[in-house]
Amino acid sequence: IIDIWNSTKFDVLKYSKGGQDRGFVLGPVDEIMQSLDDNAMNLQSMSASRFVGPFLENVQSWEKKLSHISEVVEVWMVVQRKWMYLEGIFIGGDIRHQLPEEAKKFDLIDKAFKKIMNDTAKTMVVLDACHADARLNTLEKL
Numbered sequence: 001i002i003d004i005w006n007s008t009k010f011d012v013l014k015y016s017k018g019g020q021d022r023g024f025v026l027g028p029v030d031e032i033m034q035s036l037d038d039n040a041m042n043l044q045s046m047s048a049s050r051f052v053g054p055f056l057e058n059v060q061s062w063e064k065k066l067s068h069i070s071e072v073v074e075v076w077m078v079v080q081r082k083w084m085y086l087e088g089i090f091i092g093g094d095i096r097h098q099l100p101e102e103a104k105k106f107d108l109i110d111k112a113f114k115k116i117m118n119d120t121a122k123t124m125v126v127l128d129a130c131h132a133d134a135r136l137n138t139l140e141k142l
Contacts, residue, residue: 009124024117072130
């Protein structure tokens with residue numbers, strides 16, 4: 001399990017809209033989520049074993065890590081979908097002039113989301129990206 005999560009990477013894709021490079025987005029995360037589920041089940045089986053004694057602390061630590069990754073990825077995908085939708089509305093177009101306050105809010109969200117994605121594009125390892133400083137908190141605020 002340790003080897004799997006030290007090497008599992010996000011599929012980070014370039015995102016373009018109207019021929020313009022708009023940054024990065026996460027590709028499909030189905031395999032990552034499946035792997036999370038499988039490994040969580042394995043850890044549950046291990047923790048239920050009577051032989052877990054010397055490994056219990058490590059097993060529990062990995063259960064927490066995988067649970068955190070799952071939560072972060074779920075929130076991340078929701079934020080990404082909303083960002084992509086709003087990005088299409090607020091970039092260019094009349095809407096910026098009609099809704100200046102909302103456009104300012106979107107600009108802050110846009111900047112924060114792009115920073116997260118640029119950081120993720122540098123180190124695509126899921127474990128590192130999901131456990132980066134306050135990643136879950138930052139995504140939830142977006």
